[in-house]
Amino acid sequence: MSSSAPAAGKPAIDISKLRYILATDCGSTTTKAILVEKVGDSWRQTQRAEAPTTVEEPFANVTIGVSNSLTEIGELAGRRFIADDGTIIRRKNDSDPDGCDLYISTSSAGGGLQMVVAGVVAQMTAASAKRAALGAGAIVMDTIASNDKRRPHERIQRIRELRPDMVLISGGTDGGNVQQVVQIAEQIAPAKPRPRFGGEYELPVIYAGNKDAAPQVRVIFSKGFDLAVVDNLRPTLEQENLGPARDKIHDVFLEHVMAHAPGYDKLMAWSDAPIMPTPGAVGDILQRIAARDGLNAVCVDIGGATTDVFSVFGGTFNRTVSANLGMSYSISNVCAEAGMQNVLRWVHIDMDERELRNRVKNKMIRPTTIPQSAEALVFEQAVAREALRLAYVQHKEFATTLKGVQQQRTVGDLFAQQASGQTIVDDMKLDLLVASGGVLSHAPKMEQTAAMLVDSFEPQGFTQLAKDSIFMMPHLGVLASVHSAAAMEVFERDCLVRLGWSVAAKGEGKWGRKCFSYRVSGAVSASGELACGDVALVRVGPEQEVEVVVEPAKEFDLGAGAGKPVTRRVKGGTVGILFDARGRPLTLPENEADRKAAVARWAQVWETR
Amino acid sequence: MMREIRERSRSTMLLAATAAAAIAIPCCIALAEGAGDAATPAGAAVAASDSVVRTDRGPLAIAIVIVCGAVIGGIMLARTGRPLKIRRLAALDAVDEAIGRATEMGRSVLFVPGIQDMTDIQTVAGITILGRVAKTAAEYDAKLEVPTCRSIVMAAARDAVQAAHFEAGRPETYNEGNINYLTDEQFGYVAAVTGSMVRDKPAACFYMGAFYAESLLFAENGNSIGAIQIAGTAEPSQLPFFVAACDYTLIGEEFFAASAYLSGERDQLGSIKGQDFGKLLAVAAILIGCLLATVGVFAPEGAIAHAAETIKTTFGG
Numbered sequence: 035m036s037s038s039a040p041a042a043g044k045p046a047i048d049i050s051k052l053r054y055i056l057a058t059d060c061g062s063t064t065t066k067a068i069l070v071e072k073v074g075d076s077w078r079q080t081q082r083a084e085a086p087t088t089v090e091e092p093f094a095n096v097t098i099g100v101s102n103s104l105t106e107i108g109e110l111a112g113r114r115f116i117a118d119d120g121t122i123i124r125r126k127n128d129s130d131p132d133g134c135d136l137y138i139s140t141s142s143a144g145g146g147l148q149m150v151v152a153g154v155v156a157q158m159t160a161a162s163a164k165r166a167a168l169g170a171g172a173i174v175m176d177t178i179a180s181n182d183k184r185r186p187h188e189r190i191q192r193i194r195e196l197r198p199d200m201v202l203i204s205g206g207t208d209g210g211n212v213q214q215v216v217q218i219a220e221q222i223a224p225a226k227p228r229p230r231f232g233g234e235y236e237l238p239v240i241y242a243g244n245k246d247a248a249p250q251v252r253v254i255f256s257k258g259f260d261l262a263v264v265d266n267l268r269p270t271l272e273q274e275n276l277g278p279a280r281d282k283i284h285d286v287f288l289e290h291v292m293a294h295a296p297g298y299d300k301l302m303a304w305s306d307a308p309i310m311p312t313p314g315a316v317g318d319i320l321q322r323i324a325a326r327d328g329l330n331a332v333c334v335d336i337g338g339a340t341t342d343v344f345s346v347f348g349g350t351f352n353r354t355v356s357a358n359l360g361m362s363y364s365i366s367n368v369c370a371e372a373g374m375q376n377v378l379r380w381v382h383i384d385m386d387e388r389e390l391r392n393r394v395k396n397k398m399i400r401p402t403t404i405p406q407s408a409e410a411l412v413f414e415q416a417v418a419r420e421a422l423r424l425a426y427v428q429h430k431e432f433a434t435t436l437k438g439v440q441q442q443r444t445v446g447d448l449f450a451q452q453a454s455g456q457t458i459v460d461d462m463k464l465d466l467l468v469a470s471g472g473v474l475s476h477a478p479k480m481e482q483t484a485a486m487l488v489d490s491f492e493p494q495g496f497t498q499l500a501k502d503s504i505f506m507m508p509h510l511g512v513l514a515s516v517h518s519a520a521a522m523e524v525f526e527r528d529c530l531v532r533l534g535w536s537v538a539a540k541g542e543g544k545w546g547r548k549c550f551s552y553r554v555s556g557a558v559s560a561s562g563e564l565a566c567g568d569v570a571l572v573r574v575g576p577e578q579e580v581e582v583v584v585e586p587a588k589e590f591d592l593g594a595g596a597g598k599p600v601t602r603r604v605k606g607g608t609v610g611i612l613f614d615a616r617g618r619p620l621t622l623p624e625n626e627a628d629r630k631a632a633v634a635r636w637a638q639v640w641e642t643r
Numbered sequence: 644m645m646r647e648i649r650e651r652s653r654s655t656m657l658l659a660a661t662a663a664a665a666i667a668i669p670c671c672i673a674l675a676e677g678a679g680d681a682a683t684p685a686g687a688a689v690a691a692s693d694s695v696v697r698t699d700r701g702p703l704a705i706a707i708v709i710v711c712g713a714v715i716g717g718i719m720l721a722r723t724g725r726p727l728k729i730r731r732l733a734a735l736d737a738v739d740e741a742i743g744r745a746t747e748m749g750r751s752v753l754f755v756p757g758i759q760d761m762t763d764i765q766t767v768a769g770i771t772i773l774g775r776v777a778k779t780a781a782e783y784d785a786k787l788e789v790p791t792c793r794s795i796v797m798a799a800a801r802d803a804v805q806a807a808h809f810e811a812g813r814p815e816t817y818n819e820g821n822i823n824y825l826t827d828e829q830f831g832y833v834a835a836v837t838g839s840m841v842r843d844k845p846a847a848c849f850y851m852g853a854f855y856a857e858s859l860l861f862a863e864n865g866n867s868i869g870a871i872q873i874a875g876t877a878e879p880s881q882l883p884f885f886v887a888a889c890d891y892t893l894i895g896e897e898f899f900a901a902s903a904y905l906s907g908e909r910d911q912l913g914s915i916k917g918q919d920f921g922k923l924l925a926v927a928a929i930l931i932g933c934l935l936a937t938v939g940v941f942a943p944e945g946a947i948a949h950a951a952e953t954i955k956t957t958f959g960g
Contacts, residue, residue, distance in 0.1 A: 155743040155783065180746070181783050211749035214784065244749075271744055438744035440871055441890040445883055451733045451891050454740060 057509035095297035171314025193225035206244030315511025336471035338362035362401030422490035470502035495593035534607030549615035556580035564615035574606025714917030721913030734891035741847035757852020769852035777807035862888035
């Protein structure tokens with residue numbers, strides 16, 4: 035019998051007997067439910083439903099929204115999942131016409147998991163604490179560090195203003211700095227930050243710093259706090275140990291935060307596996323896929339207020355939340371941060387800037403509106419390109435090698451000394467780029483989704499493009515914690531919509547000069563030569579396999595080195611294979627007329643069938 | 644008090660910049676030495692004549708005017724507010740990282756300003772960099788130790804560190820006892836510094852100044868205790884040791900450019916730009932000379948050979 039770890043106090047799950055699995059994701063506004071069924075020998079996602087989340091007043095009970103979504107999914111599937119008393123029906127035997135075998139859930143309702151992190155040096159232990167919190171699916175409200183250029187009273191004031199769900203303190207290597215770690219603890223404790231939920235309970239504090247400072251930290255947080263001490267995040271500066279702190283964050287999330295949120299005690303009782311924070315679940319499934327297939331992958335989820343970017347490069351997982359980059363609440367900030375000039379460079383039709391500014395503000399105050407005209411759609415997708423680009427830049431700056439590590443040099447390094455802390459995100463080594471979030475998932479045409487991805491992420495070489503069909507990665511992330519094989523199968527078959535491939539040359543050249551030539555053979559045949567500034571789209575269907583040969587000019591690189599040809603066998607997608615000779619970094623003509631002509635020409639390539 | 648310290652620090656930095664700017668000129672003069680009179684026929688009588696101006700050194704004078712003009716032009720250009728770009732120096736970018744490492748490990752930062760006195764321009768450049776290191780150390784609340792080999796250097800170092808603490812807004816953390824004079828004796832100094840390195844195990848070591856035989860002793864000791872090491876010197880014979888044993892090294896001219904890089908002062912940045920132009924001219928002259936001399940080998944009596952000889956006698960001696 036194969037079994038999996040259940041939620042606390044639940045019997046072990048026999049995965050061989052599973053047939054109907056229900057999963058929900060309780061978001062801030064919508065609770066999304068999916069039904070995963072065993073069809074023959076394989077697992078498929080068969081139904082999907084959603085209902086408004088009911089964590090806020092007047093309901094103040096998250097399970098009402100869950101029941102509503104599961105009722106709807108039951109109606110679609112022709113099975114009852116919710117009993118008359120509002121509980122989830124469990125299947126008693128194989129012939130039972132109602133009920134499910136397993137119910138699991140993720141949650142980001144009520145703002146998700148909000149944390150304050152602290153460390154001694156912002157770029158070292160504080161950065162590790164931030165990585166641990168973000169990796170566990172939290173939103174980091176502030177990072178306290180001894181070199182954050184704030185005075186102690188300013189830090190205390192800031193901590194007082196915040197209402198985090200928990201605090202993570204790191205600092206010092208084992209046997210290292212004690213004094214400043216204790217100082218940080220002494221600033222947090224008297225500030226007495228109040229938890230968001232449940233005014234009565236003690237704020238959880240996780241200490242993951244220098245073990246020598248732990249006794250003093252225990253004394254400081256002995257009253258009014260619930261302190262947990264775990265292994266140091268940076269036992270040495272050469273080593274980062276995020277696992278214990280991440281696990282503890284999950285535990286505390288369930289024991290304290292969820293237990294005090296409205297209705298979550300009931301939801302936890304229903305769930306057969308521990309409830310996970312939504313971004314944590316997305317990160318989990320991405321890591322599993324990357325590990326299984328040996329891929330370097332990036333996943334982006336662009337929302338109304340924030341944009342999450344997840345990446346796995348060389349097995350190292352990173353997540354960033356760009357708190358002010360989004361398509362509704364934060365759209366003004368995107369335009370301000372990127373500059374209207376940069377937004378409008380993606381627009382090939384004449385637009386009145388004043389009218390656009392009104393449109394931006396309208397979107398901000400009416401976040402659920404969607405574009406009603408082609409012009410509005412072009413503008414929204416232009417904003418999305420800039421939001422994604424900025425979020426990716428922030429992600430690259432965060433996903434770096436460890437700082438403060440001793441370097442080994444040879445005399446050969448005389449003129450090539452590089453500082454540590456370089457980004458690990460390498461666009462040339464990126465294998466899979468996954469998109470999710472309204473503006474990407476609900477674009478009228480798949481080609482538009484692919485175009486937004488290519489323009490904002492600027493992948494190099496061969497990169498597969500995909501989108502999460504109905505944003506079910508959170509569900510699959512929590513499912514993977516129970517039944518990994520089922521989660522992987524559904525991910526491959528139903529979750530990802532393979533858009534196709536981007537084949538892009540790295541390098542810069544004068545527009546009009548040869549960039550590379552391509553030859554496609556197999557299920558589809560095509561060939562051509564692209565000049566700098568050109569793009570070409572070859573339609574290769576999802577089930578069609580082709581061999582692609584590209585030969586770059588001597589100053590361009592397609593993955594094998596400058597000027598070296600590359601041959602790859604690839605399967606197509608709903609869009610096909612995009613050959614991109616616009617160069618990397620992607621620069622648009624400065625002349626207004628040339629820019630418009632170029633953007634219009636690229637848009638036409640995407641539209642041509 | 645604070646103003647006085649800032650003024651002193653500023654004058655130290657300007658001195659470093661002026662000295663760095665002066666380097667190009669002796670180089671050109673050195674190249675011109677012996678470029679004087681053409682050969683006199685054997686046995687011919689030599690008649691002395693008075694001359695105020697040596698016309699044979701005319702090209703050299705033009706070169707000096709061009710180089711000095713470039714430096715002045717660079718400074719004037721900088722003063723107009725036009726942005727001047729200087730290549731990023733990994734060694735200076737790593738200062739924060741090295742001090743951060745020391746802070747996290749709860750250990751001290753060691754700064755060695757070379758073994759020469761303040762009369763050596765490298766020591767002056769080293770003290771300029773010390774100001775930046777001390778400011779970062781003050782911000783991170785890390786302990787900075789500066790053992791010196793000359794008493795005047797100790798006084799200058801104390802001034803620089805105190806000014807840095809004021810600038811960082813942490814005057815109360817300045818401790819002049821951490822900046823000491825040890826001995827003028829080269830190897831006595833080395834023994835004292837390496838001994839303290841082995842005992843105290845600083846997590847970040849900076850070697851900025853003039854170094855000789857002791858360079859590898861310092862660097863190897865620092866490496867063995869696991870410290871991040873950043874070195875800077877203009878001694879060509881010591882550079883390979885530093886490059887091999889340290890994490891980051893400022894090489895020759897980079898070391899002098901560092902003061903401009905760190906201060907961000909427009910005059911200093913403009914001066915660096917002007918000097919770069921002078922170096923570019925020198926490189927171009929060398930390349931043209933090599934080309935002409937090579938071609939001249941095949942036609943020893945031709946115009947090209949003659950031109951090569953003229954360049955050689957005018958600039959190369």
